[in-house]
Amino acid sequence: MRDMDAFSCKSGTKxxxxxxKLNTNLERRLExxxxxxxxxxxxxxxxxxxxxxIKVRGTRFAIGKxxxxxICIERSDNI
Amino acid sequence: xxxxxxxxxGNPNCGKTTLFNAYTGAxxxxxxxxxxxxxxxxxxLKYHDIDFKLVDLPGIYSLTSYTMEERLSRQYILxxxxxxxxxxxxxxxxxxxxxxxxxxxxxxxxxVLALNMMDIVEERGMEIDLHRLxxxxxxxxxxxxxxxxxxxxxxxxxxxxxxxxxxDEKIIHHHPNHKNSEHIHDHHDDYTVVYSDEIEDNIDLIxxxxxxxxxxxxxxxxxxxxxxxxxxxxxxxxxxxxLKKIIGKKTYEKQVVNEKYDFIEEIIDETLVNKNTxxxxxxxxxxxxxxxxxxxxxxxxxxxxVFFLTFSVGNILVNVxxxxxxxxxxxxxxxxxxxxxxxxxxxxxxxxxxxxxGGILTFLPNIFILFLALVFLEDSGxxxxxxxxxxxxxxxxxxxxxxxxxxxxxxxxxxxxxMASRALENPKDRxxxxxxxxxxxxxxxxxxxxxxxxxxxxxxxxxxxFLMYVVSIFMAILIAVVMGKLDKKKSQNxxxxxxxxxxxxxxxxxxxxVWEKVKDYLSKAGTTIFIASIIIWFIMNFxxxxxxxxxxxxxxxxxxxxxxxxxxxxxxxxxxxxxxLISGIAAKELVVSGCSVLYGVSNINSPDGQQIFGxxxxxxxxxxxxxxxxxxxxxxxxxxxATIATIKNETKSWKWTAVSVAMQLxxxxxxxxxxxxxxxxxxx
Numbered sequence: 001m002r003d004m005d006a007f008s009c010k011s012g013t014k015x016x017x018x019x020x021k022l023n024t025n026l027e028r029r030l031e032x033x034x035x036x037x038x039x040x041x042x043x044x045x046x047x048x049x050x051x052x053x054i055k056v057r058g059t060r061f062a063i064g065k066x067x068x069x070x071i072c073i074e075r076s077d078n079i
Numbered sequence: 080x081x082x083x084x085x086x087x088x089g090n091p092n093c094g095k096t097t098l099f100n101a102y103t104g105a106x107x108x109x110x111x112x113x114x115x116x117x118x119x120x121x122x123x124l125k126y127h128d129i130d131f132k133l134v135d136l137p138g139i140y141s142l143t144s145y146t147m148e149e150r151l152s153r154q155y156i157l158x159x160x161x162x163x164x165x166x167x168x169x170x171x172x173x174x175x176x177x178x179x180x181x182x183x184x185x186x187x188x189x190x191v192l193a194l195n196m197m198d199i200v201e202e203r204g205m206e207i208d209l210h211r212l213x214x215x216x217x218x219x220x221x222x223x224x225x226x227x228x229x230x231x232x233x234x235x236x237x238x239x240x241x242x243x244x245x246x247d248e249k250i251i252h253h254h255p256n257h258k259n260s261e262h263i264h265d266h267h268d269d270y271t272v273v274y275s276d277e278i279e280d281n282i283d284l285i286x287x288x289x290x291x292x293x294x295x296x297x298x299x300x301x302x303x304x305x306x307x308x309x310x311x312x313x314x315x316x317x318x319x320x321x322l323k324k325i326i327g328k329k330t331y332e333k334q335v336v337n338e339k340y341d342f343i344e345e346i347i348d349e350t351l352v353n354k355n356t357x358x359x360x361x362x363x364x365x366x367x368x369x370x371x372x373x374x375x376x377x378x379x380x381x382x383x384x385v386f387f388l389t390f391s392v393g394n395i396l397v398n399v400x401x402x403x404x405x406x407x408x409x410x411x412x413x414x415x416x417x418x419x420x421x422x423x424x425x426x427x428x429x430x431x432x433x434x435x436x437g438g439i440l441t442f443l444p445n446i447f448i449l450f451l452a453l454v455f456l457e458d459s460g461x462x463x464x465x466x467x468x469x470x471x472x473x474x475x476x477x478x479x480x481x482x483x484x485x486x487x488x489x490x491x492x493x494x495x496x497x498m499a500s501r502a503l504e505n506p507k508d509r510x511x512x513x514x515x516x517x518x519x520x521x522x523x524x525x526x527x528x529x530x531x532x533x534x535x536x537x538x539x540x541x542x543x544x545f546l547m548y549v550v551s552i553f554m555a556i557l558i559a560v561v562m563g564k565l566d567k568k569k570s571q572n573x574x575x576x577x578x579x580x581x582x583x584x585x586x587x588x589x590x591x592x593v594w595e596k597v598k599d600y601l602s603k604a605g606t607t608i609f610i611a612s613i614i615i616w617f618i619m620n621f622x623x624x625x626x627x628x629x630x631x632x633x634x635x636x637x638x639x640x641x642x643x644x645x646x647x648x649x650x651x652x653x654x655x656x657x658x659x660l661i662s663g664i665a666a667k668e669l670v671v672s673g674c675s676v677l678y679g680v681s682n683i684n685s686p687d688g689q690q691i692f693g694x695x696x697x698x699x700x701x702x703x704x705x706x707x708x709x710x711x712x713x714x715x716x717x718x719x720x721a722t723i724a725t726i727k728n729e730t731k732s733w734k735w736t737a738v739s740v741a742m743q744l745x746x747x748x749x750x751x752x753x754x755x756x757x758x759x760x761x762x763x
Contacts, residue, residue: 025145026573031336032141034178038337044362045369049471051574053369057340059175060361062467064474064574 006054006063006071010078011046018074026067033061035071042079082130083242084160088152088183089167090176091138092460092579094195096120097588098167098225099135102235105591107135126235134161140175142182144312147506156188157298163189163242165234170194170207170222171580173351177343180216184271187298189241190218193234197222199580206352215346217271226585270300274338281307284325292319308332361460361580368461369578374468381456382487389449390491390522396444404437423626431616436609443600449488449495450596451589458584463576470574476556477563479503480574482512486555489519490548493722496521497729498596507566513726514739515559517718520551523667527713530671530684534693535703543707547714554715554746599728611720615665630677635661649748650705650755651712660712666719704758708751715747 009015017039020027034057035041041056050065063071089095100107103122120135136155137148144150156164166183168176173194183190192213200207213220219237223230273279285303289296296302305313306322309332314322368377408429415425456462462481469480481503488496496516503509528547532540618634620626627633639657646652651660659673675683678695682688696705717740718726727736 026575028143028145028332029140029575031333032143032145032178034175034336034340036333036337036340039340044365045371047371047467047471049474051467051470053365053467053578057174058172060365060578062463062470062574062576062578064470067573067575 004073004076005069006043006052006073007050007065007068009043009073009076011043011052012079013076014040014042014079015073015076016040017071019072020070021072022067022070026070030067030071033057033059082132083239084132084134084162085238086134086136086152086156086161086164087167088136088156088164088179089138089195090140090169090179092577093138093167093169093172093176094225095138095167096135097585098193098195098223098231099133100588100591101225101228101231102133105594107591109595124235126232127239129239131235131238139179141179142186143308144310150312156183156186161188163191163238165191165193165238167193167195167225169196171196171199171203171205173207174343174347177346178339181272181339181342184216184218185301185304187301191234191237191241192216192218192220193230194220194222195225197230198224198227199582204353208350208352212346212350215271215349272339272342274335278307278331278334278338281326281331285320285322288320288325289317293317304335308335364581365464365578369464369467374464378465378468381461382484385449385452385456386487386491388452389445389488389495393445393448396448400440400444404433404440408433408437423620426620427613427616430620431612432609434612434616436612440601443597445492446495446498446600447593447597449491449499450593453484453499454589454592455584458582458589460579460581463578466574466576467578474574476559477566478511478515478559479505479508482508482515485512485516486519489516489521489555491522493517493519493521493718494600494725497722497725498600500729510730510735511559511562513730513735514562514742515555517722517726517739517743518551518555518558518715520548520714521667523719524713526668526671526684527663528710530674530689530692531706531710534689534696535706543710547710550711550750551714554750558742558746611665611724615662619662630658648755649712649751650701650708650759651751653699653701656701656709660716663713664717664720666721667713670713702762704755704762707758708755711754712747712751715743715750717744717747 006015017035017037019037020030020035022030030036039056041054043052043054044060045053050068051062052068053060053062055061087095087099099120099122102124107120107122109118109120118137122133122135124131124133134155136152139146139149139152142149142153144153155161164183166180168180180190180192194207194209197207207222209220209222219241221230221234221237223234274282282300282303285306286299289299289302289306302313302317306317306320307326309322309330368374370377411433412425412429415428420428453462456465465484466480469483473480473483482500485496485499485503488499493516496519497513500509500512500516503512524547525544528544529540532543536543618638619630620633622632622634623637624632630636635658636654638661639654642657642661643652643654646657646660651657655674655677658677659670662673663670671683674692675681675688678692680688680692680695683692717723723736723740726739727733730736
């Protein structure tokens with residue numbers, strides 16, 4: 001299957017991170033928030049411009065389009 | 080006995096500030112951390128004859144060194160200035176908060192974990208095993224509820240005890256994954272976080288090298304882990320330890336983070352009961368408040384309400400305030416007369432200081448209400464949703480979603496608007512927002528539009544005044560877009576913000592915060608504006624021949640005549656207009672009162688007064704196109720003294736303040752020039 005990213009996932013899905021492809025600074029920030037390869041997170045909401053609300057390790061974060069595109073997903077399931 | 084220095088640290092939104100305030104009340108000292116604009120709060124406390132100094136560290140998610148706040152907190156703790164760390168954790172969101180806790184424990188300083196928001200945990204039917212949790216972490220764990228001021232004494236008690244003996248409890252683990260460990264040392268009795276064999280082996284290798292190269296080094300294990308994580312600051316500090324030589328090409332930063340989270344999962348599994356019964360209240364609210372269609376109108380409605388409260392309810396209070404200031408000024412005037420104080424000094428006190436500082440004080444009710452509303456939104460958790468809701472629209476302008484709030488408030492008054500830019504986290508976004516905000520047409524400019532548009536545009540007056548607002552928005556957007564383009568390092572749309580649980584705001588914390596802002600504002604009125612008022616009074620009342628009643632002999636008029644050539648190309652080459660514009664720097668309303676004084680039209684806002692004023696202007700050759708140019712110029716030129724002072728205060732930089740002033744002046748001149756010259760061509 002083609003590589004997915006969080007930007008292309010739908011609202012209301014549970015996703016597993018396969019890799020993070022962002023600049024080191026952002027990558028580290030996401031890491032310390034617990035969003036690392038193998039982590040699963042839910043997408044709670046998605047806007048037309050691509051900003052998403054995710055829930056990872058019990059906390060909700062709003063994430064802009066550019067960051068969402070850097071979060072690679074290995075599988076995405078409807079909740 | 081020695082004072083115990085206690086550092087309060089925790090994730091954003093964990094209730095750390097509420098807990099801090101619960102101890103210190105409003106008696107806290109707010110300063111900035113050296114060299115940066117991050118606030119540093121300190122307070123003192125006496126408990127059982129022990130003196131505590133409490134320091135509120137910035138809210139952070141981890142102790143890496145990627146943000147200014149993280150570096151600050153880490154350096155402060157490492158520098159041995161702090162005796163005990165109180166790690167405040169949101170008990171209802173333990174999984175997230177424990178990451179910082181584990182990092183703090185690894186630092187080797189005495190840590191006490193304050194489990195805040197225990198009431199929410201209970202409400203949700205969750206339970207935390209308060210016996211097992213300290214066992215697994217190896218530090219005291221004290222349940223508290225900052226909002227209800229519960230557990231405060233016990234926490235300080237634990238802090239006092241924990242300050243002298245670092246390890247009194249044995250750490251009890253049973254890691255299923257570590258059963259078959261072949262690592263030569265068993266660290267489980269010594270350290271809270273024990274990594275996999277591969278990492279532990281490497282930590283040992285790096286530790287040995289560290290001790291060898293840097294004898295006397297403290298915190299060896301922590302430094303070794305940071306080197307393994309490739310932490311820039313630590314790697315540079317101990318540059319003689321060549322990581323690549325020891326462990327080869329492989330990087331471990333992700334693995335170290337992951338293993339910490341693995342351990343956190345273990346802790347959660349063992350200590351948190353009923354973790355799945357979380358109330359979905361926040362999610363239900365978010366389904367409406369961050370809805371793709373309704374989210375925006377709801378936000379706009381909320382902002383309209385805030386705007387209404389600030390500027391209409393606020394203005395009722397302003398009138399009350401004005402009456403108070405009038406009463407004061409009358410009393411002072413009587414006092415000065417009865418004390419036989421000379422005319423000059425009386426004028427200085429009455430027309431200079433009381434009029435100037437008093438004029439600024441009248442904004443106080445607006446500022447008070449505005450900040451009350453904003454803190455309410457922030458404290459309830461809604462403000463971070465705004466960043467998400469407005470992200471798309473604002474990012475097109477190269478601004479952050481939250482910048483919308485200061486910009487909107489700019490229509491009311493630039494002073495609170497610039498202050499509201501504090502809601503922005505990124506310093507670069509803040510500067511941009513602060514530079515754009517004064518372009519929004521503030522309410523003090525309205526009297527100028529009203530006066531000149533009524534005189535020169537008769538039945539179209541309203542449309543002309545409205546046009547000013549359109550120009551104002553257009554300019555703000557234009558400036559924002561241009562600044563975005565100028566910004567070489569194309570900043571990504573890096574919206575990344577926690578959306579905390581909604582909660583009822585805490586009255587105590589709100590009041591303390593608002594009081595801080597009001598105090599800030601008052602101290603500014605007492606200093607910058609005080610001095611500025613005296614200067615403006617001086618140039619209006621003194622001339623080359625000394626004190627003068629006649630403003631046309633004052634320095635202000637000399638100055639006005641001096642700048643006339645500069646203003647002539649934009650159709651404002653009239654010295655009286657020039658002086659009015661100068662006095663408008665004190666406050667924009669003064670452009671109108673300046674005209675009234677200088678042209679000797681006392682009832683300038685009445686229909687008769689307007690007619691006389693209009694005739695006077697027309698005999699000078701001042702026509703409708705001049706009036707349009709004037710309005711545009713007033714809309715765009717230098718912000719008032721209070722705003723300049725606020726910009727200086729918020730940016731902590733004379734450079735940016737100067738940039739703001741120069742940019743506005745330049746843009747005002749160019750725009751007025753275009754309007755006047757093109758307009759003159761069309762009309763003639």
